[in-house]
């Protein structure tokens with residue numbers, strides 16, 4: 001099912017439009033010049049800031065913009081979803097002051113030292129995925145490689161079987177990509193997800209483990225154990241937030257290198273440049289766009305925003321703003337000054353950013369150690385995801 | 401020259417301790433911390449500037 005084609009992105013934008021899905025950058029660059037806060041009547045009314053300054057201002061303004069739901073859809077969450085400040089998936093759907101409690105709980109789990117301890121596992125996993133392709137002439141960098149990494153890592157952290165990855169990817173699709181379905185149908189699709197998690201929670205209650213699920217079950221806020229909806233919501237969030245995003249960032253990095261042999265050669269010759277290059281891939285191909293809802297009518301930069309209007313908070317568009325980034329439209333793998341917002345801005349800064357960076361670095365190191373030269377098999381065959389997380393879902397690569 | 405983090409602005413993006421590990425570290429929650437009194441030794445000026453210029457929240461400043 002698809003929406004009618006967009007007439008003018010300034011007044012009728014739609015992030016599921018095939019032109020946006022194929023190549024959103026010219027659309028945002030045009031809007032930034034001509035109409036920096038675009039509007040659409042679709043989805044019951046939504047706004048799209050494309051300047052870094054406006055994205056920053058809205059991300060920081062939790063008094064006027066709520067995170068109650070962060071995925072734009074046709075309905076509004078008011079009746080079905082637990083109200084702010086907790087929301088369905090704390091902390092991402094929480095507002096202050098509850099947000100900081102829900103976030104603080106998870107912060108130690110994703111702090112650098114804890115993440116570093118997972119590096120050997122990620123390296124072994126990447127080797128296991130890539131070794132069968134050494135000596136072959138092709139691989140799908142998305143289907144055979146990138147999509148398997150974050151899902152295995154978060155399963156391991158939560159203490160779920162590694163082979164359940166396939167199930168999670170289905171969940172993520174249901175939640176993130178099915179934005180143009182009616183609200184009711186989306187809720188129906190949620191039932192098997194709930195069933196799966198409740199089963200894992202019950203297993204862990206009966207037999208506690210040294211993992212993130214047991215950690216959440218034992219966690220307390222203000223001396224009280226977390227509400228069951230909170231535990232469930234946070235688990236769903238970790239699955240949804242960690243999988244598509246990292247998979248997309250890794251896929252986009254490989255997609256870039258497959259088309260830029262000069263960058264590929266340089267990274268192989270100068271491996272210490274890789275972390276700098278990763279920041280540039282994150283800037284230029286930032287995968288994640290979030291949403292906010294307007295809390296009450298307000299005037300933002302001359303735009304009459306109304307209560308319950310969506311704001312599509314495009315960190316990817318902010319990252320292409322020439323006011324903040326020199327040669328914003330060029331991918332410069334040794335860009336030294338790079339204040340990018342790929343992991344968001346303000347209180348919801350991606351909790352998994354240390355983990356995602358480690359996964360990206362290790363995955364690219366292991367890929368480059370095996371494949372010194374590669375190209376896109378067929379640029380036309382690359383398929384990009386639709387929705388608020390952007391990345392290549394099909395990425396056939398010719399090796400050698 | 402000294403480096404300073406405005407902890408009200410810091411959201412733990414972690415660019416500072418990645419780019420200038422002699423000057424910054426992470427606390428147990430992943431928030432940025434200045435090591436010691438933040439004094440920048442002569443050889444560390446470039447790292448200090450890089451950290452300041454890469455903090456997404458504009459939380460780092462260099463003071464005399």
Ligand code: HEM
Pocket residue numbers: 059067070091092093103150154237238241242243245246249286287288289290291315341342343344345347348349350351352353355356
């Ligand atoms: C390259 C990969 C990733 C990108 C680009 C990314 C991006 C983002 C962004 C932009 C936000 C801000 C949301 C907002 O402002 O509403 C966010 C939040 C979040 N991310 Fe990530 N993410 C990535 C990977 C991960 C991973 C691997 C995990 C964990 C397993 C994770 C967990 C979270 C959580 C829990 C939040 C909510 C934080 C809060 O609300 O306080 N992310 N992410």
Ligand code: SF4
Pocket residue numbers: 405409410411412413414415416417430431432433454455456457458459460
């Ligand atoms: S780079 Fe900035 S936001 Fe990130 S940890 Fe350092 S001071 Fe904090």
